[in-house]
Amino acid sequence: MAESGSIEITFDDGGIVEVPAGKTPLEALEQAGKSAGGAVIAEVAGESVELNRPLQVGGSLRLLDFSEPRAREAYRHTASHVMAQAVKRLFPKARLAIGPSIEDGFYYDISLERSLTPEDLPLIEEEMDRIIEADLPVVRRELPRADAIALFRERGESYKVELLEAIEEDGVTVYEQGEFTDLCRGPHLASTGRLKAFKLLSIAGAYWRGDEKREMLQRIYGTAFDSAEDLDKHLEMRQETERRDHRRLGAELELFSIREEVGPGLVIYHPRGAVLRTVIEDFLKREHARRGYDLVISPHIMKSDVWRTSGHMQMEYPMYFFEIEGQAYGIKPMNCPAHIYIYKSKTRGHNELPIRFFELGTVYRHERSGVLHGLLRVRGFTQDDAHIFCTMEQAEKEINDALTFAFEAQRAFGFTEFKIALSTRPEHFVGTEDDMERATATLKKALEDQGLEYFVDEGEGVFYGPKIDVKLTDALGRLWQGPTIQFDFNLPRRFEMTYVGEDNREHSPVMIHRTVLGSIERYIGLLIEHYAGAFPLWLAPVQVEILPIADRHVEYAEEVAERLSGNGLRVEVNRERETTGNKIRKAWRMKVPYMVIVGDQEVEGGNVSVRSLSGRDERGVETEQFIAELADEIASRSSTEA
């Protein structure tokens, strides 16, 4: 036991040191003859603290370096303070709002008299360099809330005052570095000089507290790393993301276009994109049929009464409405009502359940102009939409099967890493609490039966029912919205759906919405970025391009092409009078998986020379052999069984 007035610090290696209370982790380390190394912050008795914070209580001390998420946050949070300080120096009238660290970086929301432009960023960076150069100590100070309010009010920092007024505790902390003071919980780096590498990335608008009714602030995004190499690596990664951008590749690979003349958010599929989409849709139709879904088709427009019944009009869903011969119509934003009308086309008995309707349904939604983004956010898109109508008792098996289906399909497209969220009943909901709880329990049980890891998003379900959301991880480690499975206790009621039970009485069926890919448009965008445009063979719009060496080889090239396409392969012959090198280059740029080169040797030998995107380069391959190999490759990637 330490004597009063001193505290005991235990290190990772078991070493113990006793220091007077009020000493800092750095001082304790020094006394123990240890170095802080690359530590960003420390953890003492379970609490994250800066290396220069005077300690009042002892405990085990652990150093956290940049590889630890908490340390990374602190590091970037300090970077955000340095940026704010620089902005305040350049624009003394600037008022600061909030400036947290985020995944991969940080930002600060600031209110300024004039708008920042990209040219301002280097100036701010220079000022930040000066602050880092000066190596200002970052000092933590505790003070009563009222004093903090007075302090920030005096400095005209009205946003900080507003934040403080919302804080319940009496005591708050501020961090100071040089002339700069910010309200902050910390922890931080011990001094500004410890920032090694940072970069300001962009400027954007952001509403104060994310509320569009409040004022618009200017947000500066940046990132920081503890070495220049890591920063460079991160910036390269951003460039790689840009290279993979589906909007760019979509145009280069001639997959689709979105044109001002046609309308924002409306996708035009070019031949190659249409092939890709057809392959995906055929796959979906086959898989749904195999799993007991009935394919249905519904019109793109339906009378407004339908949307009144469904509730979409009342909740002011962003739809398109118009009139035909005095009748109000709306373009469908969802496929559910049509499926419900199919259900209601005759009296349903319990022996018929479960009923599963599947549709590749194209829907239109009036998205606000600012949110449109390539294929990922559009105004017209096609969902692989299905609705399952069953009894509560059957729901468990249905959910299980739907989950299995979703994961098998995702694996077929090359995704193997998932993050699953179970969203539970929100505060306001329709239906009975009992139904809601049973549905949630059913979802939970299905996830657990399948041994799937998931996290619970408490209260994040939709008002009409709980749901499972699956997020996919792509080749760059980014997360994308994937399959969803949701209960719906709202629509069966609104549309007065029933079935006749064993007891010969009418009951209300359970309705489950579920998608496997979500939106086909978005999914194609995801596939493009995931594969950087180099699709697996089964998805590639053109699978083989045949390159004759000279004109006299075209005839043979076409014979080969015919044999390949006769075996179901998608083939093109390049008849241009170009050098072979240039033909290869063009095929390469279009990311065609296989190039087949034919010249005198091949004509004579009756074979082909094969070159592939994946690096294969082989001459004199027997055509039959080649066809068989491609057939195997296609089968292996498209199979959901294996």
Add this chain to the structure above:
RNA sequence: GCCGGCGUAGCUCAACUGGUAGAGCAGCGCACUUGUAAUGCGCAGGUUGGGGGUUCAAGUCCCUCCGUCGGCUCCA
């Protein structure tokens, strides 16, 4: 919808502080008949996103609308 950037030929980009639009690639034509990531020469292609204004003169300055990009917000 809101804040800010951007909009020049099919694509990528030039054109000093306002002085009357230019290149590469792609396309077309001619020559070349080619063996593994760009053959050569030539031609054509733009009401500088639309509209309005300032000016002797506007791609360049101002207003407005549209689109687009980065965000906010929202969602498939």
